[in-house]
Amino acid sequence: MPHKKTADDNAGAPANGANPDEETQKLGQRIRDLRLKAGMTLTDLAKATGVSIGTLSQLERGLVSPTVRTVYTVAAAFGVMPAWLIDPSSSKHAENRYIVRAGERSHLLDIDGIRKDVASPAASKRLRGFFMVIQPGCHSGTQPYSHKGEEIGFILSGALELQIEGETFTLHEGDCFAFPSDKPHRFANSSARPSTVFWVNADI
Known part of the structure; x- marks a missing residue:
């Protein structure tokens, strides 16, 4: 018995007979793979996106390039980023x-x-945020310095001497500090092993 063509079987070719480019074909394949993985028919996807079944069919076969609106609506229907739909490697960026x-x-x-x-x-x-390693006996300088902003830090390991407005504080693993950056400050590691600190500067 011959197969009765339905809307989901809608097929077509570019009016000018041109061969679809490779990137358009890859994009179409990604759309098709996502649709099948989601267990959706072309009719389901058309209802979810408002894009016609015929257009979706041509997109999947790489016969036409999608508009920006179509990329966004199709990506939203599958819960993926539009950039990923166009270029999966962009997810790394x-x-x-x-x-x-x-x-x-x-x-x-x-x-x-x-x-x-x-x-x-x-x-x-x-x-x-900065990951800092201060070796034993090393310091930020003999003189305190200041600048705009605020800062906060967490001692990951070792010990750190932090001087703020002439007052020196000795911090150990697990201790946290914060101060306005315009206060004269300096730091040093007077211990026998390296000090590691997660240090954050806020530009305010």
Whole structure:
């Protein structure tokens, strides 16, 4: 018995007979894979997005390129980022904006026994977090310094001497500190082992 063509079988080809480009085909395949994984028919997806069945069918087969609106509505229907739908590798770029992995911190400085790595992601504009390692006997300088903003820190290991307005505090693993950055301050590690600190500067 011959198969009766339904709306979900709607097929077509570009009017000019041109071959679909590779990226458009890959995008269409991703849409199809997501739809099948979600257990949806083209009719279901059309209802969820407001995009016609015919257009969705052509998209899945890479015969047409989607509009920006279609990319966003289809991505929303599947619960994925629009950028991922266009280019799955972009998910790594998104991660880099919001996440800094332990082995991917950028080195800000490594001098005079003090290493300072940037620990905060690019999405943080007013807060900058740093992973710091201060070797025994090393310090920020003999004279206190000051600047605008606020700062807060957490001693991850070892000990740290923190001087604020001439008063010295000895901090140990698990201790936390905070102070306005315009207060003259300096720090030093007078212990026998390295001190590691998560230090945050706030630009306010």
